[in-house]
Amino acid sequence: MRTQEDQWLENLYRHTLPRVAAMVYRMGGHLEMAKDVFQDAVIIYLEKQQAQKLPPGVSAEAYITGIARILCIRQLKKSGPELSLDEMTENIGVPSDYYAPPPVARPVLDYIRSAGKRCLQLLQAFYYDQHSLSDIAAGFNFKTLHSASVQKYKCLEKVREQLKQSDYAETLS
Amino acid sequence: MRKLLAETQEIEQYLLHEMPASARLLFQARMLVAPALREKVRYQRKTLQLIRWLAREEKRRKLDDLLERLMKESSFHHSITSIFK
Structure with missing residues (x-):
C-alpha cells in the first residue's frame, strides 16, 4: 500500500x-x-525531518538541492567559492557518519540481518524512524507499552551479544 | 524490568545523552572501574550504529526501486538523461 x-x-x-x-x-x-x-540528500533530509532538526523556513526542495550541491562538490573534490567544504558540510548538517563503512564485516551483517529480522525492524522503528512507543506497540502487536519496551531492550541485548560474539570469533580465527 | 534490561536501558540513556549531568558523571566513573560495563557500552554503541547503517541501506534500496520505476516512463527518462547529452 x-x-x-x-x-x-x-x-x-x-x-x-x-x-x-x-x-x-x-x-x-x-x-x-x-x-x-540526490538520493543521499533525500535520506539526509528525511533524517533531519524525523529528528525535527530542519532549519525553519527552508523548503524541502531548497534543502535537498543544497545538500546535493555539497555532496557533489565532495565527490568532485572541489572547494566551494567562499566557505571551506568542512564549514559548508557542518552548516547544512551532513551527518558525520553518513559515509561511514558498515560497522561490522559483511558476513556478520548478513548473519545478524537473517537471524533477527523482527528485532532489527523493531529497533529500526524505535531508533532510526523514531516512532513513538505506542505506534510501535500497535504496529508490532504488543498488548502493552511495557511489553514493547521490554522487547526493545531484549532485542538490543540480543544484537549487542551477537556483535560481541562475532568479534570474539574473529579474534580467535 | 529485570536487572540486565535495566542496565541496557541505562546504557541507552548514556549513549543517547538522555542522562542528567550528575548521573552521567557517575556512570562514567562506573565504567572506569568496570571493564564488563565498558564492553557493553562499546557493543551497544556499535549496535546503534549498525541499526542506523542498515536503515539507510534499506532506504537506499527503496529509493532505487522508485527511481527505476520512474525511469521506465519515457518522459521522465528523457527529462533526466537529456541533461547529460
Missing part, C-alpha cells in the same frame, strides 16, 4: 531530481553522480 511518504517521494523525484541533475551537470558531474547525490 502506498503511503503519504511514498507519494511525497515520487513528487520529489519528478520535480526536484531534474533540477538537481541540471545543477550536477553544470558543476561537471555525470548522471550516476546526480542520482547518488
